[in-house]
Amino acid sequence: GIKQPVLSLEDVNVHYGAIWALKGVNLTVGEGEIISLIGANGAGKTTTLRAISGIVRATSGRITFRGEDITRMAAHDIVKRGIAQVPEGRRVFANLTVIENLEMGAYIRNDKQGIKEDLERVLERFPRLKERRNQIAGTLSGGEQQMLAIGRALMTRPSLMLLDEPSMGLAPLLVKEIFAIIEEINREGTTILLVEQNARMALQIAERAYVLETGRIVLEGPAKELSRREEVKKAYLGG
């Protein structure tokens, strides 16, 4: 069965003007799980993450995190509750150094000592960032920028991490490395909701998964089961 739900979306609708981007989405994430959300371009995956993190507003429905209704909560208050989003396209602050980017991740905190410790911990986890701690982020490679974006999210000490297409534009070896990092972060106690176009990797890493098509969840279940289904193979796993 599903573990104690940490996050739940109930009948969530999102409109961008005339565009109905999410159509009654129901989704739960259990404590400690890795959940993948897959779907084609424009299916509404990013919108789902943005609705959770409070960047876009649900027009109706309910989003609950650890028993609290966060549907209409301000984005910075949602971060304070322990939800961190790693945005699509690894938007790091291009003109700031690695260290400065990580410090920006801790903007909601004021425990200097804790921030310092977490900064060291993130640098230990990402030796490549440690070597480049004073490098300007805009000059990092794509994979390094993705690590920095994940590191910056870790600086908020999240209990739930939302990742938006972390594999995008990365070479296969780096994709493997990023996914291994995600698994490691999960093993250390962070619950993960992962949005991916790389359905193969996303289904490999997840316990359960959801398939989104034009704003609706059309399939859900244990990731292993989904990856064996013909319609999933055909549409998302290249036959």
Ligand code: ATP
């Ligand atoms: P991709 O994999 O291409 O990033 P996605 O599954 O993440 O796609 P969304 O970015 O959530 O999809 O977009 C869902 C729908 O909402 C699309 O039709 C998109 O054009 C539309 N949309 C997204 N953001 C906006 C916006 N700010 N204004 C208007 N329409 C938007």
